[in-house]
Amino acid sequence: MSLAEIDENVKLAREFALLGVYDTALVYYQGVVQQISTYTASLREPASWKCMNEVECKHVKDIIKTTSNFKIDNFPAPGQEQEEPTRDPDVWPAPTPPESRCTSGLQLGHSRTFTLLF
Structure with a gap:
């Protein structure tokens, strides 16, 4: 086991990860972990x-x-989605409904009156 082999396998793992072949990249990373654990047995600071290695795999x-x-x-099918009500305290609540509606007309300012047809 040499550092050159470990280096080559790490490069391959990274290349597969960059290409989006994550399962293969993970296999290479796990192999590198085994190679490094064998290599680090001979080092002072394993x-x-x-x-x-753990950081790379993570x-x-x-x-x-x-x-x-x-x-x-992983996305829910249309119609299965349940939207939660907004609970943002900075959002104004819905307006309260008027207690009685004006049926004769709507006053705008002091000079004009419009008749509502229902």
Whole structure:
């Protein structure tokens, strides 16, 4: 096991991730984790290598999770959506209905009267 092999596998994993082939990228990353764990057994500070690998795998898993949210299968079918009422305190409430409606006319200002036809 050499650092060159580890380097090449990390590059391949990143390339597959960039191309959107996340499952294959994850396989490469998991293989690199095994290679690094074998390699780090001979090092003085194996924790730093392990941390780096865990971060790389976590990033790929996060990308997979994010992109899976964009797939059509995960969206509810039309008509199944239930919209929650708006509960924003800065939004004005609906106007209260008038207690009695004017049926004879509508006054605008002091000079004009319009008749409403119902």
